[in-house]
Amino acid sequence: MSTTVVVTPFGKAQQLAAACVLSNIQGTIVPIGDFTGIVLADTDVQAGNEAAAAISKLASKHEVLLLVRSEEQIDAGHYRHGTRESDVPAGLALKNLPDVLEQLLLEIVPAEEVEGNIPTSSMTKLQASAATMTPGRAAVARTALIWIVVAVLAGLITAFGVTVGLGGNTMAWVVAVFGAIVLVLSLWRISRVLTKGVKS
Incomplete structure (x- = not known):
């Protein structure tokens, strides 16, 4: 099993939570600096890649960053429009983002303890629809x-x-x-x- 974090351009945790609920993606939404991510615990690498592909479709033209820690390795890649566009050096990705990302990947800090977290299970589809309404x-x-x-x-x-x-x-x-x-x-x-x- 592995720990997966998908970092997105969504500025508000509520927006990402709503998008994930409507797309049946389960996890915990966490603020990561100016970005927002979803932590998928106890998933395999394939499930992490599928989640990143699905979320990248929600992000429209913007890229999302997938980081998967499996055993002692961290795999990182950029996704756009449902496709993995490129691999990213994990060290470079972690260096340019807040420390909370590495702490989440290494399970030093549980997603549920990050301030401003939103478990997708806490939001109904009706609430998600309202949150995404312009x-x-x-x-x-x-x-x-x-x-x-x-x-x-x-x-x-x-x-x-x-x-x-x-x-x-x-x-x-x-x-x-x-x-x-x-x-x-x-x-x-x-x-x-x-x-x-x-x-x-």
Whole structure:
């Protein structure tokens, strides 16, 4: 077995934790200087490489650094877009990053004791989705929710108007028609809002 640390360009531990939860990558997120890493304990080298490849896809155009300690050796490499692009001298990588990285690799300090750590098991997928939502998408979601509420109310008004109108009440039919118009309008607005949200 080995200890694996993947160092990423994510600036906030919360962001990396959310991305890993949504990608089913289990571990403990830790701040590493200006970067953020995920510690995968008790994994083999292949699992570490697979995790680094998956995380590099999440990092878009940015590189991630994989460090795997197996027995007395440390393997290091850069990943981008899911592919290992190059090997990196482990000593050079450790020299240019905070000491906490080496301490984690050598298991001198457990990931759970690093200040600001976030176990991925502590975050639900719903929380992860919320954490990765941009302000623009959050605004779209709020707008869509308002129109959904309007649609539900309009549907109830329409149903009430039709039910009462069947008894011969003309005013109830007016209410039913009004409710139907609002319902159609709100459904159209929901469609527009969601389409705009997908494009953005």
